[in-house]
Amino acid sequence: MPRAPKSVLICGGGIVGLSCAYYLARDGWAVTVVERGAETADSCAQGSAGYVSPSHVIPLAAPGMVWKGLKWMLSSRSPFYIQPRLDSELLRWGWQFARSCTPEHTRRAAPLLRDLCLGGRRLFVELAAATGNAFELRTEGLLNLCQTAAGLDHEAHGLAALANELGVEARVLDARATAVLEPGVRMDIAGSVYFPIDAHLSPRKFIPALRGLLAGLGVQFHWQTSVTGWRTEGGRVTAARTANGELQADEFVLAGGSWSGGMLAGLGVRLPLQAGKGYSLTLERPRCRVTKPMILTERRVAVTPMGETLRFGGTMEISGHRDQVRPERVAQIIAAAQAFFPDFTPEDFAGIQPWFGYRPVSPDGLPYLGRFGRHPNLTAACGHAMLGVTMAPVTGLIVSEVLGGRPPSVPLELLQPDRFG
Numbered sequence: 001m002p003r004a005p006k007s008v009l010i011c012g013g014g015i016v017g018l019s020c021a022y023y024l025a026r027d028g029w030a031v032t033v034v035e036r037g038a039e040t041a042d043s044c045a046q047g048s049a050g051y052v053s054p055s056h057v058i059p060l061a062a063p064g065m066v067w068k069g070l071k072w073m074l075s076s077r078s079p080f081y082i083q084p085r086l087d088s089e090l091l092r093w094g095w096q097f098a099r100s101c102t103p104e105h106t107r108r109a110a111p112l113l114r115d116l117c118l119g120g121r122r123l124f125v126e127l128a129a130a131t132g133n134a135f136e137l138r139t140e141g142l143l144n145l146c147q148t149a150a151g152l153d154h155e156a157h158g159l160a161a162l163a164n165e166l167g168v169e170a171r172v173l174d175a176r177a178t179a180v181l182e183p184g185v186r187m188d189i190a191g192s193v194y195f196p197i198d199a200h201l202s203p204r205k206f207i208p209a210l211r212g213l214l215a216g217l218g219v220q221f222h223w224q225t226s227v228t229g230w231r232t233e234g235g236r237v238t239a240a241r242t243a244n245g246e247l248q249a250d251e252f253v254l255a256g257g258s259w260s261g262g263m264l265a266g267l268g269v270r271l272p273l274q275a276g277k278g279y280s281l282t283l284e285r286p287r288c289r290v291t292k293p294m295i296l297t298e299r300r301v302a303v304t305p306m307g308e309t310l311r312f313g314g315t316m317e318i319s320g321h322r323d324q325v326r327p328e329r330v331a332q333i334i335a336a337a338q339a340f341f342p343d344f345t346p347e348d349f350a351g352i353q354p355w356f357g358y359r360p361v362s363p364d365g366l367p368y369l370g371r372f373g374r375h376p377n378l379t380a381a382c383g384h385a386m387l388g389v390t391m392a393p394v395t396g397l398i399v400s401e402v403l404g405g406r407p408p409s410v411p412l413e414l415l416q417p418d419r420f421g
């Protein structure tokens, strides 16, 4: 008699949880996703910039970030903000972040980030083929626009040099050469760094496309169902507790995004994570034609063409899960757009409702990926910060490799969920 497939419960139905569901279901697992939100609810990926970006080889926790962060905290125009508060989790996270901002950490993390992001890009190309490119994947590269000569010099000697060293092509361009690549919009810049390998997609189209694939694979969903605790036996997790009863499985995947740390309550393990709030504004009928995604480097604002629309996104606000828009931060995104693209005016953004989402930010800028030592049938798939879209498919693939007992596509030592003790 054929054996029943082994079962896995994925806790969290954002882009990472859904991607895990896809690769596990393809491997023959009986997959159930439990998601707190409704089927129609938003998730962090949906309002994101939609970059699939192997160019992002430098982790958020990089040398100089502590001082830059402290300086930025004093300015309302800054792209990065930590709301000072007496919160032991935040203080511990800040301490671990500061300790990770070393050249040695960047040296170890950069090749790993490259491999994860390249893996993500490769799998997005496969997913585009599987869905008739329902999510508008475009492989036209990314431009890091620099407004000042000093900014361009910094990018050329920092990110571009490291990327080239790691085999991720980066071309330093002057303003004229940049305009040749992007002729439809006037830019006030000194130049740019062009990363031809980068890609972008429309995340609001990707999530339904992926769900369509999951439906074909028989993945089950429990919507509007919060995981509130766990049942364990001798270290193994046997069930997730929810308001609607217990959900049992052989394996469990923690994919709760920025809420993942809180979801572990009662298990005696800690996963340092902060919610990094970011905003985006989508112009339905932009006045200029932009074809490639761009980063407005000095302002840390992302610009992405998605179909006929144009999305501007940015800011990293570490202020907890506060569902509240800070107008001064949104204003900085609009100001950056005007500064780099003189033809855009504040009126272009009038009446646009800012979207916000919470990036799951680990202290060392690397995701949590792998089994928990204390609960070996619980696997972490969270903490991707600014790269959760890029890395979602490769995370799903790696989770399927881990659960299937196969060697993972990348070494997981630096990604262990227990690495902060």
Ligand SMILES: Cc1cc2nc3c(=O)[nH]c(=O)nc-3n(C[C@H](O)[C@H](O)[C@H](O)COP(=O)(O)OP(=O)(O)OC[C@H]3O[C@@H](n4cnc5c(N)ncnc54)[C@H](O)[C@@H]3O)c2cc1C
Pocket (backbone or CB within 6 Å): 011, 012, 013, 014, 015, 016, 017, 034, 035, 036, 037, 042, 043, 044, 045, 046, 047, 048, 049, 050, 051, 052, 053, 225, 226, 227, 228, 255, 256, 257, 258, 259, 260, 263, 276, 277, 278, 279, 280, 302, 313, 314, 356, 357, 358, 359, 360, 381, 382, 383, 384, 385, 386, 387, 388, 389, 390, 391
């Ligand atoms: C402005 C902005 C721009 C971005 N741009 C990019 C980009 O261009 N490229 C890129 O790679 N990344 C980008 N990101 C980051 C990316 O969006 C995130 O890293 C990614 O979406 C995180 O996905 P996730 O599935 O881990 O988390 P989430 O999307 O937050 O999903 C977690 C899910 O878990 C559910 N959940 C939480 N608690 C429970 C519970 N107790 N029980 C059940 N379910 C629960 C939540 O409801 C949620 O649906 C951007 C983010 C922002 C904010």
